[in-house]
Amino acid sequence: MSRKPIIAGNWKMNKTVKEAHEFVEAVKDKVPSADLVDSVVAAPFLALDRIVADSKGSDLKISAENVHFENSGAFTGEVSPVMLEDLGVHYVIIGHSERRAMFAETDETVNKKVLASFAHHLIPIVCVGETLDEREGGKWQTVVKNQVTKAFAGVPSDQAVDVVVAYEPIWAIGTGKSASSEDANEVCAYIRETISGLYDEATAAKVRIQYGGSVKPATIGDLLAQSDIDGALVGGASLDPESFLALLEAVKG
Numbered sequence: 434m435s436r437k438p439i440i441a442g443n444w445k446m447n448k449t450v451k452e453a454h455e456f457v458e459a460v461k462d463k464v465p466s467a468d469l470v471d472s473v474v475a476a477p478f479l480a481l482d483r484i485v486a487d488s489k490g491s492d493l494k495i496s497a498e499n500v501h502f503e504n505s506g507a508f509t510g511e512v513s514p515v516m517l518e519d520l521g522v523h524y525v526i527i528g529h530s531e532r533r534a535m536f537a538e539t540d541e542t543v544n545k546k547v548l549a550s551f552a553h554h555l556i557p558i559v560c561v562g563e564t565l566d567e568r569e570g571g572k573w574q575t576v577v578k579n580q581v582t583k584a585f586a587g588v589p590s591d592q593a594v595d596v597v598v599a600y601e602p603i604w605a606i607g608t609g610k611s612a613s614s615e616d617a618n619e620v621c622a623y624i625r626e627t628i629s630g631l632y633d634e635a636t637a638a639k640v641r642i643q644y645g646g647s648v649k650p651a652t653i654g655d656l657l658a659q660s661d662i663d664g665a666l667v668g669g670a671s672l673d674p675e676s677f678l679a680l681l682e683a684v685k686g
């Protein structure tokens with residue numbers, strides 16, 4: 434089963450609109466063909482309008498870093514899927530561990546956001562992953578299975594194949610302490626097995642699963658060589674245009 438790799442930069446709370454624009458201008462004509470790899474940057478809401486326009490006609494696709502699950506209403510400070518669809522945004526990161534830990538994101542809100550994204554033609558990049566305590570306590574299977582199962586609740590199989598799952602062990606995010614490629618692959622394979630249990634093997638075989646957590650241009654090759662890792666969700670190393678392009682180049686091997 435060949436799945437197209439997907440490499441996504443997650444800028445988190447970095448870059449002004451001008452900086453985001455300059456980054457996209459620097460990389461948009463250099464990203465590899467979308468026949469080979471899906472190249473994505475996830476930017477703060479403020480920059481989305483500008484960089485969707487900047488990237489038009491190129492192989493770079495734009496993601497939001499969050500979305501609300503309602504279409505409109507009294508939700509001060511939130512951004513709806515209708516608004517993202519209207520801008521021409523392609524992807525949206527849902528349930529990043531920073532949002533789960535600091536902004537009260539739960540498995541239930543993650544699921545609502547996944548369903549709302551599909552209703553507005555946005556592809557969800559759903560983040561799952563265990564804490565260090567959970568890993569050391571031998572609980573990663575339970576945690577990850579639970580997060581995946583709840584995220585996919587109510588998603589029909591023809592949409593489930595389009596979900597991108599990002600396995601991001603919390604202890605590896607921004608720490609420089611990446612999971613070994615083999616350990617990361619073990620969890621990604623377990624995620625695929627979980628999806629197979631929810632749907633069937635054919636559906637699970639189509640779902641793309643990324644690894645995230647201190648991925649660098651020097652380490653991405655080994656990760657992508659693993660059987661169940663189909664890409665990466667990259668924080669720090671996606672902020673610099675050269676580094677971002679180096680991550681994408683690695684896909685070519």
Ligand SMILES: O=C(CO)COP(=O)(O)O
Nearest residue numbers: 443606607646647668669
């Ligand atoms: O959280 C991450 C991507 O979503 C990973 O961040 P780092 O690549 O900076 O560790």
